[in-house]
Amino acid sequence: MLELRHVTKIYQTSSGPNVVLRDVSLTLPARESIGVVGKNGAGKSTLLRIVSHAEAPTAGEVIHHGRVSWPIGFAGGFNGSLTGEENCRFVARIYQQDIEYVIEQTREFADIGRYFYEPIRTYSSGMRARVAFGLSMAIDFDLYLVDEVTAVGDKTFRKKCRDAFAARRERAGLLMVSHDVATLAEYCKRCLVLHDGGATLYDSLEEATEAYEAREAA
Template sequence: MIELRNVTKAYKTPNGLKVVLDDITCTFGERESVGVLGKNGAGKSTLLRMLGGAELPDAGEVLRHGRVSWPIGFSGGFAPSLTGAENCRFAARIYDADVDEVVEKTRAFAEIGDYFDMPVRTYSSGMKARLAFGLSMAIDFDIYLVDEVTAVGDKRFQKKCRDAFRAREARSSVIIVSHQMKTIREYCTRCAVLWGGKLNFYDDLDEAQRIYEKVAA
């Protein structure tokens, strides 16, 4: 579970102050799949970074109950000079997970062969995406954060990713930010709309879509 208590976040832009969250209090509950809809630039990624602890609010507090993932499939955090295996070991130690288990699970899932033991700087973008998703699935989190659901690899590998993600979703909380209602409908049972610094929640996905289409027009 993640709680936001009177959270405010804003940025200075050439056009003035951009308010992403304006005194928001809400709860992302245990074992529920919640989508956050917002236009590009609404602040979805900023919200996700605050939920994960990578960014701090200007005011208020974010309380995390349980182990929270980094954004699923995010490959920007890899050290390019380290091998895939070394990056996995590093992540496993940070999250106090079994190092050998994480390495072997990621190796098997990513299916990148000998490249797993080569520096990440030698990887193609597709290989990095496979490594990132495999590592995300190799560590058990209570809450999974997803910044847009992206397809990785061929159709067979994409199905493998979906099946693995569904298995995690069945026993954990999932928070997905997206600008596509189709993604939210596929994975979520509850939805929030981020607009103008406000974050409003809806149990009815149809209502969430109507509101989003209205504010996004």
């Protein structure tokens, strides 16, 4: 289970404060797959970073009841001077996982050949995303945070991603951001709509998309 208690996020800009999330309180049940929709700038990716503790809220708190992943596909946490293998080794130690297992699972999943043993700074953005995704799948989390990652790679790799999600959905939850309703429908039963700093959880994707479209049209 995941709890957000009075979470507010404000960014200071040259034109004044930008309130992305305003006093958001939610309880997301364990082992549920929940989509997240909202217009550009509504705070979807910000929400995932706050939930993962990669970024602190301006006010409020996030409480984890279980192990939560970083946003899958987010490669910003890699050390560019280290190789893909060395980054995997470092993360495996932090999460107290079997190091060799994590390295091998990530290497096989990412499928980037010899580049796995080269510094991350030499990777293309797609290669970084592949390694980040593979590393996420190599560690068991209770909740996986997903940010538009199913668009990474070619058709074969995207199928590999879908299969990995399907396997983990049986024992873990997903919090998935996507602009593609078809993708959300494939993975999620419920959906969170972000609008004007607020967040509303709907029991079905259909209800959520109707509410989202109505608000955008208003």
